[in-house]
Structures are given as structure tokens and as C-alpha cells.
Amino acid sequence: MDLPDWNQIPWIQLAHPEGEKDTRLLGDMGPGEAEVMMLALEEGGFVAVLDDAVARRRAALLEIPFTGTLGILLDAKRKGLIHKIKPVLDQLHSLQFHLAESTRNMILRKAGESTHT
Numbered sequence: 001m002d003l004p005d006w007n008q009i010p011w012i013q014l015a016h017p018e019g020e021k022d023t024r025l026l027g028d029m030g031p032g033e034a035e036v037m038m039l040a041l042e043e044g045g046f047v048a049v050l051d052d053a054v055a056r057r058r059a060a061l062l063e064i065p066f067t068g069t070l071g072i073l074l075d076a077k078r079k080g081l082i083h084k085i086k087p088v089l090d091q092l093h094s095l096q097f098h099l100a101e102s103t104r105n106m107i108l109r110k111a112g113e114s115t116h117t
Contacts, residue, residue, distance in 0.1 A: 019042055
């Protein structure tokens with residue numbers, strides 16, 4: 001999968017939290033998820049992108065709005081930014097993005113796409 005140079009996309013801004021690590025966010029989460037949630041708490045007004053189940057539960061407890069990769073794909077299709085979700089799911093699968101077949105089929109149905117290969 002060819003990935004774009006993030007520096008060339010004007011609507012993407014890389015940021016890191018400025019404050020000390022909040023111990024409520026650490027525990028059994030990875031550093032990436034903890035950093036995303038710390039930034040969401042510091043800045044406010046953002047939706048955190050979290051796919052990890054533990055991180056999503058913690059975000060819900062901390063009242064941090066979140067979505068996941070699949071939610072972003074559904075939004076992108078609804079807005080006409082991508083035409084089909086299925087090829088993107090296939091690419092993600094080739095990159096070791098693990099997705100249960102039932103979840104894949106549910107997302108394809110929500111997107112109005114065939115669940116058959």
C-alpha cells in the first residue's frame with residue numbers, strides 16, 4: 001500500500017501532548033493509544049481514533065469522543081472520499097489489520113457493498 005507523505009497533506013497535523021503522562025491513561029494500554037487520549041484531554045474538541053478495545057473502554061470512561069478505522073472508512077464513503085470500502089479492507093488485511101469476518105461483513109453491509117468475495 002502506498003502511503004502519502006503526511007507533511008504534504010495540509011489537513012493533517014502531527015501533535016504530541018505537552019503535559020505529564022496521566023497515570024489514568026497508562027496501565028495496560030500502548031504508548032500510542034495513551035498519547036492519543038492525553039492529547040484529546042489536553043486539546044478538547046477532537047475525536048480520538050482508537051481501534052484497541054482497552055483504549056476504547058478507557059476513552060468511554062474518560063468521556064473522550066472516539067471512532068475507529070472502520071468508522072473513518074464508513075464516513076469517507078458517505079462523504080464520497082472513497083468509492084468502495086472493500087478494497088481498503090483488503091489492503092488493511094494485507095498489512096496485518098485483524099478484523100473478524102462477521103465485523104467485515106457488517107461494515108460492508110453498512111456501506112451498501114457485497115459481502116461476497
